[in-house]
Amino acid sequence: MSPTKQDLSYEERIQLAVKWIQNSQHLVVFTGAGISTESGIPDYRGPDGVWTRRDKGLPPLKMKMTMDQVQPNSGHEAIVELQNRGLLKFLISQNVDGLHLRSGISSEIIAELHGNRHLMRCLTCDRQHPKDYLWDSTKWGNGYRTSPIRDNQPGCPACGGRLISSVVNFGDPMPQKEMDLAQHHSMAADVLIVIGSSLAVMPAASFPLIAKENGSKLIIINHQETMYDSEADLCFHESAGATLQAILSAINE
Incomplete structure (x- = not known):
């Protein structure tokens, strides 16, 4: 040393x-x-x-x-x-x-x-958005990449693509x-x-x-x-x- x-x-x-x-x-x-x-x-x-x-x-x-x-x-x-x-x-x-x-x-x-627990990421355009303004976890769950899509969950405000939690879990890219x-x-x-x-x-x-x-x-x-x-x-x-x-x-x- x-x-x-x-x-x-x-x-x-x-x-x-x-x-x-x-x-x-x-x-x-x-x-x-x-x-x-x-x-x-x-x-x-x-x-x-x-x-x-x-x-x-x-x-x-x-x-x-x-x-x-x-x-x-x-x-x-x-x-x-x-x-x-x-x-x-x-x-x-x-x-x-x-x-x-x-x-x-x-x-x-x-x-x-x-990732960031306060942000959602769009799978289509890759933009990130504040979670608090878009996502109700009591209705749509955690929104992880592997989570099932639920009825009426919001899409990306920019392009309409699927939003997921930006948090990278084990096995995620x-x-x-x-x-x-x-x-x-x-x-x-x-x-x-x-x-x-x-x-x-x-x-x-x-x-x-x-x-x-x-x-x-x-x-x-x-x-x-x-x-x-x-x-x-x-x-x-x-x-x-x-x-x-x-x-x-x-x-x-």
Whole structure:
């Protein structure tokens, strides 16, 4: 393991991350479920994650609030600040919670690879529409790709095509537009920051490696070790929100 990852203090790692971010021409952020745990949403592969507990024969932890009550946290807000300062060029997310868009990220610079629970997608024209204004789940169910078509369910306001939930379930095809954008920006990145992802779910987890293979610096911020820590130029196993806020504070200085 390189001295950068093994020997530097937390503060020294923060300062190095700041240097790379400030000097970057194409900063890309890649987020997983771990960025939303500080908002109260369980992750998947942490010590009490959904899949971890399932594999132990345990039920998932009960959330202390409903999904509609969940709010963006300091990690989401730090990414918005990087956007507002013109540093962040693109955001790739595995999350379906919609917190990035709610926090203020522009829809023009995000690829939500696994969809968004608040959006419906048209199978014909691929446009996305707010779910709340179009879809009544009590009448028409979840509207997943594999769900049966129900009587009188609405069509796409733009073309009349079939609307489905934008959430990508196991076995569903990945959204091509979002995959193409993620591929393009990963190849263009000169600094890519992974936040809150175990990097265990393919094909999404391939994008940080694509960036690294194309010469990008790779920073991983995740409570647990990932299988790609050895590929990273910097690793933080501290809190995502606190680490991102520390990076912003150092940029301000």
